[in-house]
């Protein structure tokens with residue numbers, strides 16, 4: 001592919017390098033000769049480093065280098081380009097003029113992309129005739145190393161161009177995320193924008209000094225605090241960005257003093273040697289003060305989640321795209337969606353109300369879905385209906401978002417012969433997170449109430465049970481972790497209490513939380529090659545959804561010690577030999593075999609007798625032998641009065657199958 005990159009500055013040089021690395025012919029154009037020289041030096045040095053580090057082979061650097069040609073005017077280098085990526089300074093008129101020229105000079109089917117950080121693509125394509133081919137390809141700095149590229153659709157971008165650009169993003173080794181609607185700042189910068197407003201006002205209002213918050217942030221494991229980072233990026237750039245948001249998103253962004261004051265004084269941060277801090281040594285000289293906790297990480301998360309929810313409501317991007325974009329764009333272990341999953345709607349709403357009241361900003365007021373208590377619905381949105389579908393849905397159903405499916409992470413299948421299947425459904429590993437745990441609580445209650453269901457199978461959709469808990473899920477603190485663990489224990493325990501037989505069908509992986517869930521079931525069946533175990537200790541954790549207790553009860557202390565302390569994975573066959581698994585079925589037929597097995601219980605057992613027997617076995621383990629016997633004789637007495645007991649004995653005498661009614 002022939003790719004032209006316009007502007008060889010901070011971003012253009014990295015974009016050119018990455019395209020060349022992936023085999024494309026690149027023309028790098030800049031009107032300033034010294035900028036071209038600087039870019040060439042940067043690219044040369046980077047290629048040499050890549051050879052030194054073994055990222056590319058010796059000789060490959062030369063090939064990549066030879067694919068990049070440098071130009072000083074557009075005319076020379078865009079005529080036969082398949083793709084043009086513009087990376088000139090963030091000035092709307094400059095970009096508009098460049099795109100007008102590109103429209104005139106490029107082939108009609110060439111994709112014209114801008115790397116703008118914030119400006120709406122439709123604004124940039126204002127002077128273009130064929131606007132269909134204009135879109136955003138927003139790289140992150142340094143473009144040759146950061147994994148993310150946001151592919152942005154303007155109101156005019158054609159689907160074909162959009163999909164093609166998305167594929168190109170993936171072909172150059174990036175994680176491409178789709179921004180489906182043109183909105184200032186797209187995903188990452190938009191979610192970051194209210195943070196800037198917040199940090200500015202924390203200082204303006206004298207809540208904290210920059211160094212107090214920066215030292216707190218570093219204490220939380222961030223490589224730089226927010227003020228240090230803004231100094232690093234350039235306070236003029238931040239102030240400029242806030243101006244754009246004030247004009248396009250909310251007046252609130254005008255209410256920010258300190259950045260503008262510093263810029264007026266010529267204090268631009270690192271590049272001018274002074275900003276919030278002195279940078280004359282090349283590093284920020286942060287005064288040594290006590291880190292303060294007046295502003296906490298939860299304030300920042302609440303603001304970011306709120307903005308993320310607004311982006312979903314406005315149909316700019318889907319939750320999973322937002323999560324990925326923020327993680328990769330801001331180099332974080334988790335994004336706002338996973339943080340939101342660990343919070344309740346009520347606590348988020350309360351935090352936002354406090355912030356909006358104290359700072360006096362509409363921007364911090366809870367988004368509509370949060371006001372209506374629908375946080376969990378909105379963050380589990382899987383797709384936006386097309387405009388046409390949306391209109392139809394609105395006409396027929398007043399409630400839309402999140403109601404397409406009752407459970408976002410599970411499937412409940414009601415089958416014949418009193419059997420139900422619960423499928424963990426988070427392809428492809430069925431990782432367990434707080435959504436899944438909450439859905440599990442809902443589905444167990446639903447099954448509990450349903451008198452038709454006598455036997456429940458729990459398994460995973462696809463080829464695996466569950467590879468365990470999602471470790472990247474954000475849990476804010478120690479106490480929250482305790483509660484998260486208790487919640488899992490409580491919900492898994494419901495499987496022990498439910499007056500129905502619960503069978504776990506193991507296949508693929510059943511690890512960590514994905515093994516604790518089957519341990520909480522009454523019977524386990526498996527494929528011989530399934531892998532199961534509790535590897536938590538080897539990850540610096542402990543089994544915290546009742547695994548440490550249940551495994552020991554099931555196989556005795558000696559084996560539980562061995563399995564938990566080594567973190568060893570057992571095969572289905574080994575678990576069968578240990579008595580953990582009761583039946584083995586071939587991989588190819590395990591789903592059907594398990595259903596047949598479940599039916600043999602649902603049709604063969606009196607439901608009352610089965611649930612009382614289950615209760616006796618479970619409770620008997622916790623009481624003295626004599627108390628257990630007492631419970632047993634009482635249960636036998638209860639059974640004696642049931643129609644099902646009479647039916648069982650009559651059927652046996654008449655040599656026919658019983659037909660139990662549960663009465």
Ligand SMILES: NC(=O)c1ccc[n+]([C@@H]2O[C@H](COP(=O)([O-])OP(=O)(O)OC[C@H]3O[C@@H](n4cnc5c(N)ncnc54)[C@H](O)[C@@H]3O)[C@@H](O)[C@H]2O)c1
Pocket residue numbers: 006007008009010011012029030031032035086087088089090091098115116117118138139140141
């Ligand atoms: N710097 C970042 O961290 C970053 C991150 C993502 C996106 N962006 C966006 O990328 C774009 C470029 O930013 P940058 O940081 O690389 O800027 P920069 O100032 O480092 O580089 C811009 C280059 O464009 C050249 N230029 C100016 N007018 C030109 C013209 N008419 N024709 C050809 N070349 C011209 C300049 O000589 C300069 O070399 C901006 O829209 C910015 O918002 C920047």
